[in-house]
Amino acid sequence: MMTVTEAFVDSIALNAAAAKNGRDLVKKNSFAELNQSEDGRLLFGACKGSGKEPYRCSADFVKPESPVYRCSCPSRQFPCKHVLGLLYAFAQGRAFEAAAVPEDIADKREKAEKREEKREEKKQAEAEGAASGAAPRKKTNKAALAKKLAAQLEGVELARKLALQIAQGGIASVDAAMARLLEQQIKQLGSYYVPGLAASAESLVRLLRQTDGRDAIYTEAVDQLTALHALLNRSADYLNARLADPERGPDAATVLEERIGHAWQLAELREHGRAATDVELAQLAFYSYADEARGEYVDEGFWVSLHDGAVVRTVTYRPFRAAKYIKEEDSFFQVIAAKELFAYPGGLNPRVRWEESLMRELSAGDLGRIAACALPAVNEALKIVKNELKNPLAVKRPAMLLRASRLTAASEGGYALEDGRGGRLALDDLGGALPPTTRLLELLGPGQLADVAVLVMFGHDLDTGRLTAQPLSIVTEQEIVRLAF
């Protein structure tokens, strides 16, 4: 049985309110029964609710890497506060009586087992089929695919028209009425299977709608418009190529598919060799922001793979409308051991996901491994970053883990990272959803300012021509000092 700590329960709660509600149930002694199976792998209990009958909730750790939570309450939040309360009660050391596994749960376990067996059988059959040369998966309907690609191409053209229209008239001429018109056109893109392109266009129009400080947004708008145009060009080339060659699969090497609007399924990623097994990750930074153009909250975590030192991102989208029912991600202080880690195509910091995982405390050894992964030379890092940034499809704020022999102030303002090999990098705040962090350097101790690894996020300001790095976290031999979140 895995150790259930309060931090673990916090981490599975959808949001802070859910965690608090769960805790309150324990505080108010709402649990009429707290039970534990003989083997300790099942926790179950009965909790007073607003209904006549108490709610029966349980947490099943038969598979510790993917625990199953069940509750008879009607809440759409999952896990609900009753399950959280049950786990908090356990973590806080409340007495759990030993009891036999309830029949309904035994039934459900059995069914799940059967499902699992079937899945395994299917996997095996597929593997055997692949070995024997048979088609490994069901064939996509070629006619349907062609139809979709054609529609997408139409969408691209529609979007291109919009981009040209803005460029031709001038971005200064986009007033409220014009913006409304453009938004209507973007809405039409909805029927062409190109949600990614629509989001890029929407983001641009939103920027242009800003009425105050317009002069300040022009450079950003020009950049977005330029990038949109490049995205449309590449999309058109790519879609045409696929249309011409029906055998050609989706582009699993770059971010293009995702930018057009494809949502990669885990199975697809596995199929394209983008899954790695048993990878450990440590989070270095986390933040969250509202992406108004997409209508979603975006929770973004930066992690370092203890496996190969790559800095990867987790991105969770929580659409505004459903935000309450989707887990709010948060800063994470333990090490995640992902059974299977999926990496999305493209980018310096590829987006990753995992389904099943265990967690453990961060050790001094881990810190050493993280520090060892840091890039030793500023120049080398800059080369990589600049190469990344010149790609119009790239994420505009890549992150890298750099080795710093010393963090200093700069005599004419701002701060600097020195790599000890003559390389120096300006440190400054990037703004946006990140809080200012450079001023925190003054609050650190001498041991946190020399011979450390620093996670920095880069940003290029086209107006000033400066490529700035904002420090997000500092990894020392003893700890990870988070400057952002």
Next chain:
Amino acid sequence: MSIAILTELQAEVRRLFIAGSGLAASDPRLLKLQPQLAKLGESSLAFKKLDEGVRKTTEASGAAAAAALLELSGLLHAMLYTQGKSEPRGASVPIDALGSAGRTTISYRKLAPVLEALTSRGSGRLQVLRQGQKDGVFHDFRAFLPAVQGLADVPEIAEYLARKVLPSIGARIVPVLLRQFDVQGGKADARMLGVIHAIEGEKQLALYERAAREGAVELQIEAIGLLARYDGFLPLLLEHSQDGLRAIRQAAYDALALQEHEEAAKRLMEALPGRDSDMVIEPIRQSRYAPLEQRVVAYVRSELGHYADAMAGFERSKRDNPEQPPANPSPQMEQSFDRLIVGIQALKGKRSDGALQAVSELLGSEIFLAGADSEMKEYVAKLLLDMERADADEALLSRAGAAYGWLAGFHLRAAIRHWTATDVYDRFAPLLAKRSAESVSLKEALVGLVPDMREVLRHVSWHKANADEGALPAERTELPEALSDRRWMKRLAEADLPWMLLPYLLRYEADAETLDYLRTQLNAALDSRKKQDIAYTLWLGLFIAGVPLDAEQLRKLVRQLAAQYGYAYIDPASSALLRSLPASCAPALEELLSDGTVARLVSVLEPILEDMKRNQFAEFPADEGAERYAWLKSKM
């Protein structure tokens, strides 16, 4: 690579994007750049492409120009992104590290709302900060700087940070505060000083002294307040008490009052009669320094003497110049009286023998009493009463006679501390009936002494009706023992003070005379539309006395209740009384319900009627005193 030309080209491209590619054809500024690009293009493929891009853009028209501009911009941006300048501004300078960071284990979900609350505007932020404080967020060094900057926020938030949050962080925040601190700053820096003091105490005395000497006004004020708690700053405080700014003088006076030093006392007394009198009165009152109190006493006595002299001088000159009488009051009189008054005000809270003597002298001074208005006279009487000394009470009671009618209420309040109920009654009750200054003063005193059962029961009934979970406010329900002579009932009825009767009715069996008074007055009140409150009081009196309403009274009462509100509602206190009437009253209410005159209240009265029918007693329980109150409370 030539960055200058790229930047120039970027500016032109940006301009065309803003104005529209429609203007790009033969754009002179773009064309001007072309030769240079062409030349660079000879050796670099990238510049060659840029040159071509510029050419296409300036030659095309319509949508083609837009496409060309976008292409050009795409190329240009890709190049610009590889040219980012990343060198620090200037040479490296070691960071003067404060070493304030601890472990950063507070998560985004806890930290971000706090940072947001500290760096934004709007309502609801204090609550976020309180939660943050509960969660320990402020011990994370990432919250330090925003919390310190929050000292300049709206007062509500700034004060919370200054009093609760920042001191709770302790020594780790001090270096941060010291680095941010600006002795010439504003309110925020003054608060910083307070926080530093809360954490470091006298360790930072030099800092407070510097702020008191050189700081901006707000810092001086704060620092003076801090220095007041320490020895050795008397000269500085004395100096500040002569400052040109009123606010600084006020801070200095407050500080001097804490000093317990002869020089400080002297300075405060010096300021008392002057333009700063309103500023020093309170500090003098608050001071616990006995020699200062002696000085105030001496001052009052001497000013009383001066006033008497001025008065005599006035009388003399009136006598000497009967044709041209001097102005009344003379400037000398006015001046010395004003000086006397501030001295008297400064005596508040003083309890020494000297103070007692001075105040009782004032109360015996005909000259003072003739000059003072009633408010001032009562102020002086209250000084004696508030000393809570037996000899002070005695001194108060010894002032009797025709000139002291206004003092009757004070006499009563002094007397009930020492006398028996019988003696109190014998001395004061006869005064109540007279139309005189004595009866007015006495009634005023009684209002403060006799518990108001109407209010008490109203609160109890509201509390019950609204199932309020909060605690009931503690209210007096007991008569002071010295007022418990039952003969007061008769006197209070004669003086028509029905609500004062209520605690007596709870304590004693009512006599026929009192009951008669209650009944008569109730009937009169029920006939008037405007006397609902009085009717309720009288009804409550009868209820306590165990006398049920007769059918006629009940009818009138219910009608009066029906007229009170425009909808189906009876206040909880009245409805509790109705519900507790004996079953013998039920038929009258039933009849009233059926005749339709109070149709509006039927829904409210029906359950009351049911309860009333269930009351098995024909009369009320006849317990007395505490039991009767408990019973009454249970009925609410």
